[in-house]
Amino acid sequence: MTILKCDDVTMSYEGVNVFEHLSFTLEQGDYLCILGENGSGKSTLMKGILGLLKPTAGKIEYLGGLVQKEIGYLPQQSAVQRDFPASVCEVVLSGTLNGRGWKPFYGKKEKLLAEKNLERLSISSLKGKCYRELSGGQQQRVLLARALCATKSLLILDEPVTGLDPLVSAEFYDLIKDLNKKDNITVIMVSHDIKESVANASHILHLENKTCYFGTAEEYLKSNVSNQFVGMWGKL
Amino acid sequence: MNYSIQDILSYTFMQRALIVGIPVALCAALLGVSLILKRYSMIGDGLSHVGFGALALAAAINLAPLKAAIPIVVVSAFLLLRISQSSRINGDGAIAIVSSSALAIGIVVTSMTGGLNTDLYSYLFGSILALSQQDVVLSLILCAIVLFLYIFFYNKIFSVTFDENFSLATGTNAKAYNMVIALLTALTVVLGMQIMGTLLISSLIIFPGLTAMRVFKSYKAVVISAAVQSVLCVVIGLFVSFYAETATGATVVCINLCCFILFGIIGFFRTISFKKD
Numbered sequence: 001m002t003i004l005k006c007d008d009v010t011m012s013y014e015g016v017n018v019f020e021h022l023s024f025t026l027e028q029g030d031y032l033c034i035l036g037e038n039g040s041g042k043s044t045l046m047k048g049i050l051g052l053l054k055p056t057a058g059k060i061e062y063l064g065g066l067v068q069k070e071i072g073y074l075p076q077q078s079a080v081q082r083d084f085p086a087s088v089c090e091v092v093l094s095g096t097l098n099g100r101g102w103k104p105f106y107g108k109k110e111k112l113l114a115e116k117n118l119e120r121l122s123i124s125s126l127k128g129k130c131y132r133e134l135s136g137g138q139q140q141r142v143l144l145a146r147a148l149c150a151t152k153s154l155l156i157l158d159e160p161v162t163g164l165d166p167l168v169s170a171e172f173y174d175l176i177k178d179l180n181k182k183d184n185i186t187v188i189m190v191s192h193d194i195k196e197s198v199a200n201a202s203h204i205l206h207l208e209n210k211t212c213y214f215g216t217a218e219e220y221l222k223s224n225v226s227n228q229f230v231g232m233w234g235k236l
Numbered sequence: 237m238n239y240s241i242q243d244i245l246s247y248t249f250m251q252r253a254l255i256v257g258i259p260v261a262l263c264a265a266l267l268g269v270s271l272i273l274k275r276y277s278m279i280g281d282g283l284s285h286v287g288f289g290a291l292a293l294a295a296a297i298n299l300a301p302l303k304a305a306i307p308i309v310v311v312s313a314f315l316l317l318r319i320s321q322s323s324r325i326n327g328d329g330a331i332a333i334v335s336s337s338a339l340a341i342g343i344v345v346t347s348m349t350g351g352l353n354t355d356l357y358s359y360l361f362g363s364i365l366a367l368s369q370q371d372v373v374l375s376l377i378l379c380a381i382v383l384f385l386y387i388f389f390y391n392k393i394f395s396v397t398f399d400e401n402f403s404l405a406t407g408t409n410a411k412a413y414n415m416v417i418a419l420l421t422a423l424t425v426v427l428g429m430q431i432m433g434t435l436l437i438s439s440l441i442i443f444p445g446l447t448a449m450r451v452f453k454s455y456k457a458v459v460i461s462a463a464v465q466s467v468l469c470v471v472i473g474l475f476v477s478f479y480a481e482t483a484t485g486a487t488v489v490c491i492n493l494c495c496f497i498l499f500g501i502i503g504f505f506r507t508i509s510f511k512k513d
Contacts, residue, residue: 050405069407075399084273084398087454094395098406104388130453150406 001028001064003154003186004049009058013044017056019207024214026203028064028153031180031187033197033217036207042190045207046158049188069098072151072185074143076158081131081139088126088134088142092118095149110149117145121175137168144175155179157189161196169193173200244478252372253364253484257431257470259379263424264437265444265466266386269459270397270417272445278331279316279418281438283425285335285342286312288434291359292342296349301359302371305426306378312338313422317414339434362433362485364474375427382420389416394455431470432485440466443492450496450503465495 004026010017018041026032034042047053048060051068062068072095095117096110118124121141126134131142140160147155157176161169177200179185191197197204197217204220206213213223244250271277287309294304316334320327346356358366386393395403396413403410421441428437444466448458473488480487 052401052404071405073402073405075401075405078399078401080273080275081398085449085453085455085458086394086398087456090394090455091398094391094398094402095406097391097395097403097408100391104391106391133453146402156405 002026003028003062003064003066005059005061005063006049007059007061009045009048009055009060011041011044011048011053012056013041018044019212022058022207022212022214024203024205026186026188028186029180029184030203031177031201032189032203032205033201034188034190034205034207035192035194035197040207040209042207043158045205046156046188046190050156066154070151070153072147072149072155074140074147074155074157074160076162077139077143083132086131088118088123088129088131089114091131091142092145092149095146098150113149114145117148120148121145135168136164137172140164140172141175148179151185154186155188157187159190159192161191161193169196176200239479241475244475249365249367250474250478252367252369253431253474254471256367256372256375256427257364257474258467259376259383260424260428260431261440261444261466261470262463263379263382263386263420264428264440265462266383266459267417267421267424268441268443268445268466269448269455269462270393271421272442272449273397274414274417276317276320276417276421277438277442278328279313279320280421280425280441282316282331282335282338283309283313283422284429284434284437286338287426287429287437288356288359289338289342289345291429292345292356295356296345300370302374302426302430305429306423309426310419310422313418314415317418321414358433359429360434361483362429362431362436364431364484367430371430375430378423378427382423385416385420389413393417398455432488436485436489439489439492440470443489443496444469447492447496447499450499451506466492469495 002025006022006024009022010020012018018039022045034045036042044053048055050071050073092114093106093110096106096113100106100110115124118127121144123138123141123145126138126142131139134142161172164172173196176187176189180187189197189201198221201217204213204215204217206220213220215223271280287305290305290308291301294301312334316331319330319334392408392413395408396410400410424441425437428440432440444462445458447465448461452458452461469491470488473491474484476482476491477484477487
């Protein structure tokens with residue numbers, strides 16, 4: 001089932017086109033990594049998919065019953081969060097807000113959903129802890145639990161392992177892969193880490209110099225684009 | 237000088253000060269937590285200066301001060317919010333310009349129309365003697381509105397404060413909630429100016445939240461602690477200023493400062509023992 005369709009999309013950032021004529025579709029259960037150097041338009045595209053920025057041309061469509069507010073989003077951490085006094089429970093619960101509409105307080109359903117997602121990521125023991133006192137890896141898991149509260153079908157992750165040590169990063173990648181395989185959650189991940197991306201993702205979207213490459217991970221490895229890009233990291 | 241608490245409470249001006257002071261302190265503390273975390277502390281300060289300018293203008297053309305100041309400050313709140321969010325202008329600098337200009341215009345207008353009268357003087361430094369019955373009623377109504385909206389939007393305000401991008405992405409209208417916060421702040425600032433004065437009202441907003449954050453670790457605990465502590469500081473401040481014959485606003489701020497230092501010490505020893513574990 002197709003859930004997302006980008007049709008001849010051109011997007012710009014502060015008046016300059018960052019990429020042009022991008023077309024691809026995403027099926028339920030796909031794992032897409034968006035690669036590219038800084039300034040290649042990865043974040044702009046992600047904002048487009050999230051509905052926060054409008055494309056200058058073309059169309060980004062949600063299909064198969066997906067609606068914008070049911071996308072689970074894991075943004076990059078901001079400076080505000082690092083000294084924010086909040087318990088893990090409060091942070092995770094805030095992920096359920098989009099389903100509440102105008103109702104002001106959390107009900108039993110939201111609390112159960114939060115508990116379930118804490119358990120799913122094996123961080124139930126952190127529930128009462130203070131968010132700012134957690135390690136980087138734990139914080140990412142908490143934010144992932146919040147994103148899972150907001151979605152049943154699509155997760156969008158923005159460079160989720162930035163600042164994590166290699167061991168914790170590996171664990172995090174496994175976790176995402178698990179969610180993708182076991183729960184059939186579609187994943188879109190913006191990443192710098194080409195090696196992990198190719199190893200985990202089913203599809204790769206590579207943005208560079210206004211051109212785009214889209215294909216499965218295997219096709220990507222064989223393509224010219226990857227050779228130029230991967231070359232910098234040596235052979236995989 | 238031997239006044240009992242009953243004696244003090246029998247003075248109308250003390251009754252009014254308490255009736256206005258307690259709810260305003262409550263609102264200020266609640267909003268303060270969000271403002272500090274969103275890095276909007278300067279907006280409160282900027283608004284109070286705009287408030288003074290508005291009052292000076294209102295006095296010059298014989299309008300009821302509070303009623304004239306509220307719309308001007310509310311509009312400025314939206315403006316300051318826009319400025320501080322805009323990446324094109326340096327937000328900090330822009331707010332400083334707006335607030336000092338408003339203060340300067342206020343003072344110029346005042347000196348042209350016959351110098352500082354008692355009303356304006358009391359808005360600059362705060363005075364509990366200047367509260368009229370009308371002010372009290374208006375303050376109570378507005379405080380009730382602020383409290384209701386705050387509680388109603390509590391979870392959304394948390395979400396927007398903690399992570400604006402996430403809220404936006406999941407369909408919460410973060411901009412609208414920022415406006416709500418700005419509107420509530422504007423109302424609180426104008427009401428608080430009566431007691432605390434232009435120059436000190438922002439401390440009523442900032443101190444309780446910052447103090448609570450020294451010690452408490454969940455958002456709810458911080459909010460409740462800030463609210464309780466803010467109300468206590470205002471009540472204690474009012475009584476101390478009565479006994480010691482000191483300026484009310486300044487006394488309240490000094491008591492807030494004591495609280496801050498106390499909580500800071502508690503927080504410091506907590507972190508040390510936390511690290512030892």
